[in-house]
Amino acid sequence: MSVFGVYVHVPFCSTRCGYCDFNTYTAGELGSSAGPDTYLDSLEMELEMAVASLDPGDRRAAETVFIGGGTPSLLGADGLGRVLGAVRNTFGLAPGAEVTTESNPESTSPEFFADLREAGYTRVSLGMQSASSRVLRVLNRAHTPGRPIAAAREARAAGFEHVNLDMIYGTPTETDDDVRATLDAVIEADVDHVSAYSLIVEDGTAMARKVRRGELPEPDEDVYADRYGLIDDHLRAHGFDWYEVSNWARPGGACRHNMGYWVDGDWWGAGPGAHSHIGDRRFHNVKHPARYSSMISAGELPIAEVEDLSALDHHTERVMLGLRLRQGLPLEIFPPASLEVIAGYTGTGLLHRTAGRVAVTDAGRLLADGIIADILLAGER
Known part of the structure; x- marks a missing residue:
């Protein structure tokens, strides 16, 4: 039987990054009727309905849990503890389950990480993107360059053996030296996993509008290739090796949850816009948090579309x-x-x-x- 995981989507962000087209919302976009408290109430109800909707043979304890977003750390350690408690009380956690949350470095602290460990989290993924303040400004990222490294160290000090840093390369105005400085900072942070993604300028984003107006240069595929080689060489020289095209880990540091996706495993995706894959069915939830909560309040799973998968x-x-x-x-x-x-x-x-x-x-x-x-x-x- 394939690996089974649970993904939980937290749709909240404090600001919208210029390159992002994820299903996320700021407080100003949502108002008070679809905030974190309503979301958490709805999430608990969705997970209860999810388990009840599955055939007995498909009801399995989660071997992996991944809380993504958005910015899950905006829920605070108490909110994230409540999310994990809801998964534990419905699907259950298999022995030795990997439990990951994404976090924005600016909304973390030593106390935050200590409380996460106490709640049962085993892995943290931190958005770094770049060590260059200039590159971060182009990306509209709301954190200071040194904060991801400090946050990674705080997570390690709190007992997290597995810590990931996310990089983005190929941002307009970025230089090779910017990438080298980011890699040096990653090594200094003593993490065991690095994800590095080339910047994709998605239609409809603020960055795409700037590129279209000529305010930022178009991405360059040759630059992407050169930067990828630079990243690979640097990480492999410091004990990392690639296990997926965009992911490098030290021994034992690979993300088990993401491996479940890549080897055609099963997972339930909870929260607004989350995608699920169970056996021969693929389905996803409605995107807007208000619609998501209203459907659940009416006793209905918030599924927008179901697809039956052929061989x-x-x-x-x-x-x-x-x-x-x-x-x-x-x-x-x-x-x-x-x-x-x-x-x-x-x-x-x-x-x-x-x-x-x-x-x-x-x-x-x-x-x-x-x-x-x-x-x-x-x-x-």
């Missing part, structure tokens, strides 16, 4: 996600036409085959999405 859907998702992993995928799952494409990319050094599996090489990582698309298209012919 081809499962295969497509498994290939799209699994070939981004260092471990790759077994060759036996691919049809002959896909194997021909795999042989071609193996010949050019972008894929490698060993012990009946195929995976991207170091050189192939930057081209993983295109390689995966070619393999899937060949299999559909």
